[in-house]
Amino acid sequence: MTAALSHHDALDFGCPEPGAAIAQEHEGANVSVRDLTRLLHIDCPDDAWLARTAFALRRVHEGDALVHAGDKFHSLYVVRSGCFKTVYTDFSGSEQVLAFPMCGDLMGADGIDSGHYRSTAVSLDTSEVVIVPLASLSRLVYECPSLEALLYRVLSRELVRVQNMAWTLGTLGAEGRVAAFLLSLSARLGALGYSRCSFNLRMTRQEIGSYLGLKLETVSRALSALNTGGIIQVHQRCIDIVDADALRGVIDPAACAAECIAPHPAPARSDAADAARAKKARPHFASGPAWRQLAAA
Amino acid sequence: MTAALSHHDALDFGCPEPGAAIAQEHEGANVSVRDLTRLLHIDCPDDAWLARTAFALRRVHEGDALVHAGDKFHSLYVVRSGCFKTVYTDFSGSEQVLAFPMCGDLMGADGIDSGHYRSTAVSLDTSEVVIVPLASLSRLVYECPSLEALLYRVLSRELVRVQNMAWTLGTLGAEGRVAAFLLSLSARLGALGYSRCSFNLRMTRQEIGSYLGLKLETVSRALSALNTGGIIQVHQRCIDIVDADALRGVIDPAACAAECIAPHPAPARSDAADAARAKKARPHFASGPAWRQLAAA
DNA sequence: CGGTAAGTTGAATCTAGTCAAGAAACGTGG
DNA sequence: CCACGTTTCTTGACTAGATTCAACTTACCG
Numbered sequence: 001m002t003a004a005l006s007h008h009d010a011l012d013f014g015c016p017e018p019g020a021a022i023a024q025e026h027e028g029a030n031v032s033v034r035d036l037t038r039l040l041h042i043d044c045p046d047d048a049w050l051a052r053t054a055f056a057l058r059r060v061h062e063g064d065a066l067v068h069a070g071d072k073f074h075s076l077y078v079v080r081s082g083c084f085k086t087v088y089t090d091f092s093g094s095e096q097v098l099a100f101p102m103c104g105d106l107m108g109a110d111g112i113d114s115g116h117y118r119s120t121a122v123s124l125d126t127s128e129v130v131i132v133p134l135a136s137l138s139r140l141v142y143e144c145p146s147l148e149a150l151l152y153r154v155l156s157r158e159l160v161r162v163q164n165m166a167w168t169l170g171t172l173g174a175e176g177r178v179a180a181f182l183l184s185l186s187a188r189l190g191a192l193g194y195s196r197c198s199f200n201l202r203m204t205r206q207e208i209g210s211y212l213g214l215k216l217e218t219v220s221r222a223l224s225a226l227n228t229g230g231i232i233q234v235h236q237r238c239i240d241i242v243d244a245d246a247l248r249g250v251i252d253p254a255a256c257a258a259e260c261i262a263p264h265p266a267p268a269r270s271d272a273a274d275a276a277r278a279k280k281a282r283p284h285f286a287s288g289p290a291w292r293q294l295a296a297a
Numbered sequence: 298m299t300a301a302l303s304h305h306d307a308l309d310f311g312c313p314e315p316g317a318a319i320a321q322e323h324e325g326a327n328v329s330v331r332d333l334t335r336l337l338h339i340d341c342p343d344d345a346w347l348a349r350t351a352f353a354l355r356r357v358h359e360g361d362a363l364v365h366a367g368d369k370f371h372s373l374y375v376v377r378s379g380c381f382k383t384v385y386t387d388f389s390g391s392e393q394v395l396a397f398p399m400c401g402d403l404m405g406a407d408g409i410d411s412g413h414y415r416s417t418a419v420s421l422d423t424s425e426v427v428i429v430p431l432a433s434l435s436r437l438v439y440e441c442p443s444l445e446a447l448l449y450r451v452l453s454r455e456l457v458r459v460q461n462m463a464w465t466l467g468t469l470g471a472e473g474r475v476a477a478f479l480l481s482l483s484a485r486l487g488a489l490g491y492s493r494c495s496f497n498l499r500m501t502r503q504e505i506g507s508y509l510g511l512k513l514e515t516v517s518r519a520l521s522a523l524n525t526g527g528i529i530q531v532h533q534r535c536i537d538i539v540d541a542d543a544l545r546g547v548i549d550p551a552a553c554a555a556e557c558i559a560p561h562p563a564p565a566r567s568d569a570a571d572a573a574r575a576k577k578a579r580p581h582f583a584s585g586p587a588w589r590q591l592a593a594a
Numbered sequence: 595c596g597g598t599a600a601g602t603t604g605a606a607t608c609t610a611g612t613c614a615a616g617a618a619a620c621g622t623g624g
Numbered sequence: 625c626c627a628c629g630t631t632t633c634t635t636g637a638c639t640a641g642a643t644t645c646a647a648c649t650t651a652c653c654g
Binding site: 173174214215217218221236 | 641642643644650651
């Protein structure tokens with residue numbers, strides 16, 4: 001069902017493990033805790049509870065909303081197949097896409113604190129999500145304490161993702177943002193077992209622009225520029241990354257964001273930070289001597 | 298100690314409850330679970346464990362770093378007094394301020410998933426933080442399950458904050474960003490019991506600019522413009538908000554971000570979203586009929 | 595085959611960045 | 625207490641980059 005939709009099988013997003021031994025046809029099919037931890041790429045040491053089937057699935061068709069901003073919060077959702085956009089709509093009508101959750105990504109966490117979802121999640125595809133009611137999860141954690149870290153880690157991961165987004169929006173120009181977007185998508189698809197260098201987009205230029213704080217024309221121009229530069233090849237929504245290193249170079253001259261973008265970057269501490277660790281007088285800003293040379297490299 | 302630093306006592310950030318019955322002089326003084334929940338503005342129904350003293354304090358002097366990006370993660374930190382900046386340093390040298398945590402705010406959550414802090418936290422002030430080792434918290438949650446939601450909620454809150462930041466960076470121009478920044482600061486200080494309309498900044502123009510994705514000159518110009526417009530009064534780092542509604546108006550013509558910025562906005566679902574709930578064909582974008590009229594109001 | 599949505603491209607405008615100079619505040623030591 | 629250097633802030637003129645408006649092309653879906 002999920003598999004045979006498009007003429008470009010290899011390029012489509014979808015579920016990474018076709019034969020995952022879970023019924024996926026009918027709404028309400030159940031997902032075990034083990035499936036959930038696998039989906040989230042978080043391993044739990046305690047095997048005892050993992051086989052327990054606990055969570056329901058829900059299918060969402062293209063264009064349908066999974067949750068609406070303002071709805072009362074009760075469940076988290078983990079994407080099992082397909083692709084979403086989460087949209088923040090301030091009530092004067094302007095919208096911004098906050099994320100494009102894909103397989104393994106969490107949705108709905110912004111509703112935990114206030115008790116109401118803050119963004120609307122719309123499917124860009126026929127998608128399936130695992131429904132994780134927070135109450136069920138709490139009960140489960142009570143029974144199996146080694147699962148406690150699960151939600152902490154997933155929330156932390158989400159936080160890092162949004163922080164990276166803030167960095168992208170605050171630091172990069174149009175081409176850099178688009179390059180970062182493509183690299184991020186490439187890495188995520190790669191992690192799911194798809195091609196890192198050839199994929200097609202599920203979202204419009206306008207949605208990309210909204211996500212990146214740009215207008216659709218600017219996105220189009222940036223893609224065209226990268227195309228002309230021989231770094232990528234663009235045919236409508238079909239993207240081929242010809243030179244990934246050059247793409248990284250667009251983000252910042254030399255070095256940089258290789259791991260700012262990837263899901264699980266290296267923990268390396270920068271030498272620059274070490275150099276600037278002279279205390280007092282707030283040396284953490286206005287340093288600016290070291291990177292102009294690096295930029296030339 | 299903490300109180301008598303400046304000539305402008307009423308305007309300074311600091312601890313909101315002067316006589317909180319906790320030793321605050323010496324490093325290592327302990328903080329009870331109840332204190333922590335109060336600090337975070339999260340109430341726990343289960344009173345039994347709340348009096349238990351569990352967490353240590355740490356004092357950080359101005360300019361000193363609490364944690365460095367790349368350091369191994371073990372503890373979360375909750376600001377008890379003072380003000381920090383959290384800085385993301387990509388190793389080509391360029392930095393971005395991700396947040397200005399103040400009393401009651403969480404730091405370090407970006408390290409939970411990867412096991413390493415992702416940003417450096419530098420004190421802008423002589424500050425005190427509550428040290429919350431994640432292991433201790435887990436143990437505590439095991440003993441008192443009603444505390445489980447505590448970290449979930451705090452993490453969710455942090456997520457919402459960063460999402461709002463992403464919205465600000467992606468949507469607003471320079472003046473709007475500065476206005477949003479001032480309103481946010483005003484609301485946070487107000488919630489701590491300080492004046493909402495008169496305060497002085499703990500950070501430089503460059504730090505504000507880095508936070509807002511602007512250059513320091515642009516921040517200065519935006520402040521000057523708001524000053525000239527009679528909306529605020531600026532004298533160096535001393536800010537007086539003359540017309541808060543006008544400030545909100547700067548963010549978006551009419552309505553809007555009053556509660557996009559405030560810590561705990563109303564859960565109201567927008568009428569526009571209701572109107573656009575016609576399914577299929579992804580009506581969630583390019584709607585654009587309703588808000589031009591609203592903008593005139 | 596035609597209508598609509600999506601994408602591309604160009605020219606003009608406007609916003610924020612850059613470069614640079616100067617003013618105000620702060621800290622230090624004489 | 626004042627002179628000094630340093631940092632921070634302000635302001636101006638110019639430039640680069642993104643938005644806007646518009647025309648046009650291309651895909652997509654009955």
